Amino acid sequence: MERQALLKFKEGLKDPSNGLSSWVGQDCCTWLGVGCNNQTGHVIKLDLKSQPVCNQVAGSVFCKELTLGVELSPSLLDLKYLNYLYLSYNDFQGIPIPNFIGSLNRLSYLDLSYASFGGTIPPYLGNLSNLYYLNLSTFLINFSVSNLNWLSGLSSLQYLSLISVNLSKASTHWLQIVNMLPFLIELHLSGCELQNLPQTLQFVNFTSLSVLDLSYNNFNSSLIPQWLFNITGLTNLHLSSCYLKGSIPEIAIGSFYNLQSLDISLNYYISGEITEFFHVLSGCSNRRGPIPKNIGNLSRLEELDLSYNKMSGIILESIGQLTELTQLNLFSNSWEGIIYEIHFLNLTKLSSLSLSSTTNLLVLNVSHNWIPSFDLPLIEADGCQLGPAFPAWLRTQKNLWDITLKNAAILDKIPD
Known part of the structure; x- marks a missing residue:
């Protein structure tokens, strides 16, 4: 049944480079990009990230990109044990992410980044309660969300990247939602057309956060909020080109003890004294040895x-x-x-x-x-x-x- 599901899935794809030519025979576990459980034989992994397919002809090696597209077949629902789906950098020609993806309830890893999906991200993705990795980053301008409330269902999430996804409709509530993800380690929201950087946060819940990238958003000349410096586990903080203004808030010594990378460049209205700020940074453990x-x-x-x-x-x-x-x-x-x-x-x-x-x-x-x-x-x-x-x-x-x-x-x- 799982082999037939993969073949139906293949029918909905373009494959000009013939990269899926290995999808023949009875043992689908040997097919390109298909991974199976060694004990049960069930398909658990589908890794079709666009990658070069190389052939040797007359002593020379020729490579072509594996480009898939057209549609995502609901036959994927017959892969009852699928927990890893990776379709990054393929060309799905602006079609929306289908709602049925939210029914692949065993998924723990989902990467549809830069695969030319368009339209609105379906809130049904919030049903994927086992997800620890979600990457929907894009380079299309018509990829957006109606809200981010569905993220609250992803309580196990550790990695979230929505780079260049239009989040303007979520500007008023994005922080409250993200703050409900206690195991989040990396958050990438660069270039998301966010316009609101709340100045207060009653409590910081994402205490595991290590990487935070909010660069290239227009926060309408907001101040740098104090709560950012209460995330003591941060190793990377990127706030480049965010239209921030004012002075850097006071920071307790040891607050950024783990910091390795800080980028607040291209915020032309940040002003004030920074000596104390750098004095605090001098206590970082990474600057020793x-x-x-x-x-x-x-x-x-x-x-x-x-x-x-x-x-x-x-x-x-x-x-x-x-x-x-x-x-x-x-x-x-x-x-x-x-x-x-x-x-x-x-x-x-x-x-x-x-x-x-x-x-x-x-x-x-x-x-x-x-x-x-x-x-x-x-x-x-x-x-x-x-x-x-x-x-x-x-x-x-x-x-x-x-x-x-x-x-x-x-x-x-x-x-x-």
Whole structure:
């Protein structure tokens, strides 16, 4: 019965690349994208994300995208044990998501993202009480919701992405609904035409939330609400281009202890003092420890600024592999050890160098006749031993206009 259901499902699809040519024979568990339970043999997984199908002809490999579309057949209802449905990046040509999807009550994973579904998201999806992953992100402008009340039925949800879905009709209640999902870990609502960012929230229920992306919504010059900073488990907070205004609210030390990524860029009306805000961020546990050993693999890195943290250990020689680096700011950390010429070997584009150690155990050890590969306008060194002789290599820096040499252990005359 399940094999026949899959064949009926196939009849409603376009398959110009013949990617479903493997859907023949009696054992449907060997078909492309079909997964079965090893013990019962029932179909539990359908993974037809658009992917290249490659064939080798005369020694050359030719790949075509697997593009499905036309309709979703209700024969899927005969897959009684289906718990995983993945149809991302296929082309369903603007048809609405069919209501019967809400009857696949064993589904725990549903991804229909960027599959060109249109119309209104059916509220019947709220019947999928076992869902822990739901992704309906889109690039169509006519994909929307009438409301988000159906989300309250997805009490097990851990991942929700509705990127670019038009949620304007849910602007007044989206937060109250989302706040009812206690196990939510990631929430992606970027570019959803939300216009209301409530300033108060009686209690924060989604205490498991780690990733929150509300970027590219027009919150009508709202203030940044205090409740955002009560979500202490956040590792990623993205509020870019949201038309926010005013000052950043006061934050208790330790509130953002787990924060790894914060983006509040392109909010041109945010104003006020930020010193206290950054002081709070300085207590984050992720800003501690040594420089990662694989830092040299960031071959396109242009700016590296680790200033004012609680980092320690040596400054790795692999820094010298960052050939695109223009700014190297390692100020006010607990560095120690020796910096040699090899640290700067390939930094030909460097225009700013800032070194500082609170331990006074950092030593710059270069030869007297060293000529750097860079020409710096700005050099800043504090608690870094450059002496005892005055550094002769400074004479080669013809564009220098700002220089700080503080606690540099120099026992010499300043040369003319």
